[in-house]
Amino acid sequence: MKNRHLNLWPTCLAIAAATSGTLCGQSVTTGADGHSWTLTTRSFSYQLQVTADSLLQMNHFGRNEPGRPYTWPLGEEITVRGGYSSRTPVLEAVFDGRVRDTELAYDSHRITDNNGYQTLSVTLKDKHYPLSVTEHIRVLPEYDLLEKWTEIRHTGRKGQPIEIENAQSGTFFLPKNRYGLSHLSGIWGAEMQPQHTLLTQGTKTLQVKDFRSFGSSFFAIRPEGEQNETAGEVWYGTLQYSGNWRTDFEKYPTGEVQVTAGINFWDQSVFLKPGDSLITPKWVIGYTREGTGGASHNLSAYTREQVLHASHRHKIRPVLYNSWYATAFNVSEEQQLALAKTAKEIGVEVFVIDDGWFKGRVNDQAGLGDWEVDRNKFPDGLKPLIEKINAMGMDFGLWVEPEMVNPNSDLYRAHPDWVFYYPHRTRHTGRNQLMLNLAREDVYEYLHSRLSALLRDNNIRYIKWDMNKALSDPGFPSASVEEERAVRIRYIENLYRLWETLRQEFPDVWFENCASGGGRIDLGMMARADFCWLSDNTDPVERTFIQYAYLSAFPANAMICWVTQEDWHQQHHTLDFKFDVSMCGVLGIGYDITRWSAQEKELARRKIALYKEIRPTVQTGDHYRLVSPYDNNRSVLQFVSKDKRETVVFVYNLAEYPNNALPETQRPQTVRLRGLAPDARYRVEGTEQILTGSALMEYGMDFPVKGAFKSGIFRLRQAD
Numbered sequence: 001m002k003n004r005h006l007n008l009w010p011t012c013l014a015i016a017a018a019t020s021g022t023l024c025g026q027s028v029t030t031g032a033d034g035h036s037w038t039l040t041t042r043s044f045s046y047q048l049q050v051t052a053d054s055l056l057q058m059n060h061f062g063r064n065e066p067g068r069p070y071t072w073p074l075g076e077e078i079t080v081r082g083g084y085s086s087r088t089p090v091l092e093a094v095f096d097g098r099v100r101d102t103e104l105a106y107d108s109h110r111i112t113d114n115n116g117y118q119t120l121s122v123t124l125k126d127k128h129y130p131l132s133v134t135e136h137i138r139v140l141p142e143y144d145l146l147e148k149w150t151e152i153r154h155t156g157r158k159g160q161p162i163e164i165e166n167a168q169s170g171t172f173f174l175p176k177n178r179y180g181l182s183h184l185s186g187i188w189g190a191e192m193q194p195q196h197t198l199l200t201q202g203t204k205t206l207q208v209k210d211f212r213s214f215g216s217s218f219f220a221i222r223p224e225g226e227q228n229e230t231a232g233e234v235w236y237g238t239l240q241y242s243g244n245w246r247t248d249f250e251k252y253p254t255g256e257v258q259v260t261a262g263i264n265f266w267d268q269s270v271f272l273k274p275g276d277s278l279i280t281p282k283w284v285i286g287y288t289r290e291g292t293g294g295a296s297h298n299l300s301a302y303t304r305e306q307v308l309h310a311s312h313r314h315k316i317r318p319v320l321y322n323s324w325y326a327t328a329f330n331v332s333e334e335q336q337l338a339l340a341k342t343a344k345e346i347g348v349e350v351f352v353i354d355d356g357w358f359k360g361r362v363n364d365q366a367g368l369g370d371w372e373v374d375r376n377k378f379p380d381g382l383k384p385l386i387e388k389i390n391a392m393g394m395d396f397g398l399w400v401e402p403e404m405v406n407p408n409s410d411l412y413r414a415h416p417d418w419v420f421y422y423p424h425r426t427r428h429t430g431r432n433q434l435m436l437n438l439a440r441e442d443v444y445e446y447l448h449s450r451l452s453a454l455l456r457d458n459n460i461r462y463i464k465w466d467m468n469k470a471l472s473d474p475g476f477p478s479a480s481v482e483e484e485r486a487v488r489i490r491y492i493e494n495l496y497r498l499w500e501t502l503r504q505e506f507p508d509v510w511f512e513n514c515a516s517g518g519g520r521i522d523l524g525m526m527a528r529a530d531f532c533w534l535s536d537n538t539d540p541v542e543r544t545f546i547q548y549a550y551l552s553a554f555p556a557n558a559m560i561c562w563v564t565q566e567d568w569h570q571q572h573h574t575l576d577f578k579f580d581v582s583m584c585g586v587l588g589i590g591y592d593i594t595r596w597s598a599q600e601k602e603l604a605r606r607k608i609a610l611y612k613e614i615r616p617t618v619q620t621g622d623h624y625r626l627v628s629p630y631d632n633n634r635s636v637l638q639f640v641s642k643d644k645r646e647t648v649v650f651v652y653n654l655a656e657y658p659n660n661a662l663p664e665t666q667r668p669q670t671v672r673l674r675g676l677a678p679d680a681r682y683r684v685e686g687t688e689q690i691l692t693g694s695a696l697m698e699y700g701m702d703f704p705v706k707g708a709f710k711s712g713i714f715r716l717r718q719a720d
């Protein structure tokens with residue numbers, strides 16, 4: 001491992017350091033002393049200062065009050081293990097194999113233009129050992145966000161390695177107060193469940209230890225008791241990382257709160273040899289006075305416009321069909337073509353075959369790893385099928401699960417040491433599969449060559465990339481002990497590299513991110529993917545909740561929603577209701593559509609046609625969560641096009657029973673819209689009703705849908 005540089009953020013966002021040249025706006029200003037900086041966004045400022053004893057302190061993170069000097073130090077910007085160790089450390093290092101204290105002092109700083117956004121980089125150096133720590137803070141004023149990451153470098157030319165036992169992406173402090181924390185937890189089938197808790201003295205840790213999170217590293221902190229969606233202070237953020245991560249919220253006896261986030265270094269460390277460096281993933285943090293809705297708006301706009309993979313970021317997402325719920329593993333050319341024919345009739349644009357198309361895959365006990373077409377199912381390969389689907393006017397897509405292998409596969413029989421394992425220990429399977437050790441270069445090379453051959457040899461325009469097992473037994477016996485300790489970090493590094501390489505080689509292919517549903521939804525994957533499969537739970541009522549919660553941090557154009565025959569609670573919901581629930585994201589169909597009646601096909605055709613009309617607003621507009629299903633028996637979402645000429649409102653009524661539902665009089669009676677041009681006149685489509693933006697926002701519309709499990713999609717467009 002010579003001069004390894006761990007770099008955990010996408011190359012497409014790589015720093016374009018231009019120390020000279022024109023800097024965009026003045027979002028980073030330097031104080032008269034030359035050693036203090038104010039980072040300014042639309043609504044907050046973040047202030048840092050080098051103290052007389054060369055420490056880097058943060059003085060303020062909150063409301064932007066120009067002219068007000070923030071002289072009260074909240075805490076150190078880069079907390080270290082050392083001295084009294086009274087703070088959650090950003091950095092824990094071991095020098096000479098035994099000195100576990102770090103002492104940092106300010107060394108230098110620079111302000112650069114990083115793809116159009118100013119970035120402050122401050123370098124601190126250890127007072128004795130050859131270690132430098134550079135903190136980068138990129139300011140994104142219009143999103144009210146900062147990106148923070150750290151770069152840790154062994155600056156020596158020779159000598160002992162430095163062991164990094166912990167390197168977080170960043171930290172910040174909040175002044176004394178009582179704060180509530182909201183975050184998203186979850187399990188399979190119930191992703192993104194909102195949780196709320198008071199931060200009391202001690203540390204609350206959110207973390208992932210096995211590469212899978214059905215929740216998110218998204219957090220929102222508010223002064224205790226504040227719950228308003230549209231007003232009030234919120235500090236919020238999320239990590240751009242898909243491996244093990246953690247966020248610590250430490251509330252001190254004195255009342256301050258410190259928030260720290262980054263890679264979860266539990267059971268791992270990185271050895272830096274002379275010249276090596278480690279760059280942490282980005283942590284995105286922000287502040288708004290516009291409530292949780294403000295946080296949702298800022299983070300989702302940022303992800304949509306700055307994070308999603310650049311090649312497809314601005315493309316309208318297609319309507320897709322996926323055969324999993326119709327045919328499971330039992331796929332054949334004839335039956336897929338029958339599905340494709342109906343898919344085409346109703347307006348589908350991409351036809352995707354899910355699991356089951358490859359050699360040995362008759363159930364979930366075999367086949368993962370080989371990635372060759374099953375000649376029993378497709379005697380002439382995939383080409384004739386793809387050609388026929390293309391001739392119908394649809395693109396073709398395929399499911400893969402590259403990171404896994406079934407013990408019953410040619411790959412595993414040939415390379416039993418390519419999985420994670422410890423000698424003399426159980427190799428724990430999950431869904432009959434093991435995880436390949438992608439930290440190995442030969443595994444990387446194998447996956448790259450198999451996947452690129454698949455994409456080169458077949459006209460595939462869509463890949464659904466799945467990941468169905470949690471990490472276990474993370475041993476790498478043929479590596480050195482030092483390398484083995486960093487194996488989880490290397491895995492994610494190579495995973496990102498694999499996605500980035502394939503995307504570069506096959507720029508026309510859409511990539512979907514799936515992990516047993518929403519097991520890996522984060523900005524690290526979003527930076528490489530175009531969208532994600534949010535949940536295997538396609539029950540429309542439960543989806544209403546999961547989708548609403550997802551939209552608290554992420555954009556609708558990255559959220560795939562299918563209409564399927566799944567009926568988790570035997571409620572027999574109507575096709576109409578299911579379509580409406582799935583149309584507030586990226587619409588997909590998963591039914592066995594060959595069984596549909598003429599009326600069902602006609603309804604699907606009309607819904608898909610409507611979706612194609614409204615999707616520019618749904619996919620590229622801003623969203624507002626108007627009525628929460630968590631507080632009501634109703635849910636209302638609104639999307640507003642960027643030019644404010646169109647708004648689309650999705651209204652869902654849920655259960656209405658005396659024992660579990662609010663009586664009619666206590667349900668929302670009006671829907672007040674948001675984000676419109678106040679003076680513009682909007683026509684409610686299908687009616688003669690014209691209302692001004694301000695009337696719609698101040699008084700609203702009468703609640704437009706009656707009855708349990710009924711829904712409606714309302715389009716309003718500027719009349720002039």
Ligand code: GLA
Pocket residue numbers: 324354355399466468514515516517533536
């Ligand atoms: C996972 C995915 C599903 C489907 C199956 C196929 O469970 O979440 O959508 O692709 O795998 O085996």
